[in-house]
Amino acid sequence: RNGGLLLAIETSCDETSVAVVRGGREVLSNVVSSQIDTHRKFGGVVPEIASRKHVETMTIILEEAVREADVRLEDIDAVAVTQGPGLIGALLVGVVAAKSLALALDVPLIGTHHIAGHIYANSLIGDILYPSVALVVSGGHTEIVLLEEEGKFRIVGRTRDDAVGEAYDKVARALQFPYPGGPHVDKLAQEATEEVALPRSWLEPDSYDFSFSGLKSAVLAEINRSRMKGETPDFSALARGFQQSVIDVVTGKAIRAAKEFGARQMMLCGGVAANRGLRERLAALCEEAGVPLLVPPNKLCTDNAAMIAAAADLKWRRGQFSSLDLKAEAVMSL
Ligand code: KG4
Ligand code: ZN
Numbered sequence: 001r002n003g004g005l006l007l008a009i010e011t012s013c014d015e016t017s018v019a020v021v022r023g024g025r026e027v028l029s030n031v032v033s034s035q036i037d038t039h040r041k042f043g044g045v046v047p048e049i050a051s052r053k054h055v056e057t058m059t060i061i062l063e064e065a066v067r068e069a070d071v072r073l074e075d076i077d078a079v080a081v082t083q084g085p086g087l088i089g090a091l092l093v094g095v096v097a098a099k100s101l102a103l104a105l106d107v108p109l110i111g112t113h114h115i116a117g118h119i120y121a122n123s124l125i126g127d128i129l130y131p132s133v134a135l136v137v138s139g140g141h142t143e144i145v146l147l148e149e150e151g152k153f154r155i156v157g158r159t160r161d162d163a164v165g166e167a168y169d170k171v172a173r174a175l176q177f178p179y180p181g182g183p184h185v186d187k188l189a190q191e192a193t194e195e196v197a198l199p200r201s202w203l204e205p206d207s208y209d210f211s212f213s214g215l216k217s218a219v220l221a222e223i224n225r226s227r228m229k230g231e232t233p234d235f236s237a238l239a240r241g242f243q244q245s246v247i248d249v250v251t252g253k254a255i256r257a258a259k260e261f262g263a264r265q266m267m268l269c270g271g272v273a274a275n276r277g278l279r280e281r282l283a284a285l286c287e288e289a290g291v292p293l294l295v296p297p298n299k300l301c302t303d304n305a306a307m308i309a310a311a312a313d314l315k316w317r318r319g320q321f322s323s324l325d326l327k328a329e330a331v332m333s334l
Helices: 034-039 049-069 088-105 114-124 164-174 182-191 213-228 235-260 276-289 307-318
Strands: 005-010 015-022 026-034 077-086 109-113 132-137 142-149 151-158 265-269
Touching: 005 049, 005 307, 015 049, 015 307, 026 164, 034 049, 034 132, 049 109, 049 151, 049 307, 077 088, 077 114, 077 307, 088 109, 088 307, 109 114, 109 307, 114 142, 114 151, 114 265, 114 307, 132 235, 142 235, 151 164, 151 235, 164 182, 164 213, 164 235, 182 235, 213 235, 235 276, 265 276
Parallel strands: 005 077, 077 109, 132 265
Antiparallel strands: 005 015, 015 026, 132 142, 142 151
16 A cells, blocks of 8 residues: 555535545645535525536546646556535536546545545644544534544534534524635634624533524524614624624634543644634644644635545555445445
């Protein structure tokens, strides 16, 4: 496997991505084609359109990734693919493409979990020390994952309703931003001078779970209250209040988990890891607690195939291959 070439495919949501990674670490190419412009006019991802777009784009992105990596398709030693979780029709496109390639090239196929990918994106930028705590925050997921050793995942906390990114996108819509609104809310919150006080949902004192639907409703209620009084809602103060509540809770719980489980490292991952306020607060808390923090660059935080290659590499090392009857799984445990 040493120095072997892994080609990875990711199509779980609205990004078609193909990467070529050497030795599990060296990213030779990581091509991402986003469908955001297509979905924006619907205010969110439309599953059927996503699948069709993946079909249209797959071979083009595949060729581009191989060309950019400056390798030949025949040089590929293994093929990895996101098996789940995600939109079933979207996943199927990647799975069929990966199986066809593995069969044609006569190389092993490695089915991979999407969240393992988000977490192991960190292995592309540094060495992971165990035990490690990962804070996974994306449009579809909000989880605190304990990794006692390499490849061994234990979810200690998860959202009971909306994912963080989903809450950002819903609040953004109320603040009249286009989809996906997370980055807009982040920017507005950074620029704000005032802050509307909003609730923090800590749940049971010992729980690592999350809930964001109450916070989202609180933002909507504030907007309605202002309008009823004939006032213009202060969007930037609301964005800041929302962002502060989210950051307090997610970083507070993640750091408590790191302490409880004696983590030697914290990892931040998923699309919302691009949030500047979140990065800064977590970095400060980790420094205070003496726990080193790994955060991938933005391109490796949002959905991409290099992270799938990184997670698949663990399985490759152990010879954990998938058979050609691998099935895409909309819901899949880590
Ligand atoms: O990981 P990702 O690319 O896709 C999923 O697997 O879900 O995450 C996308 C999510 C979207 O909800 C988007 O609004 C959010 O990440 N996001 C942000 C920021 N950048 C992206 N949320 C808050 N602040 C940001 N700077
Ligand atoms: Zn994702």
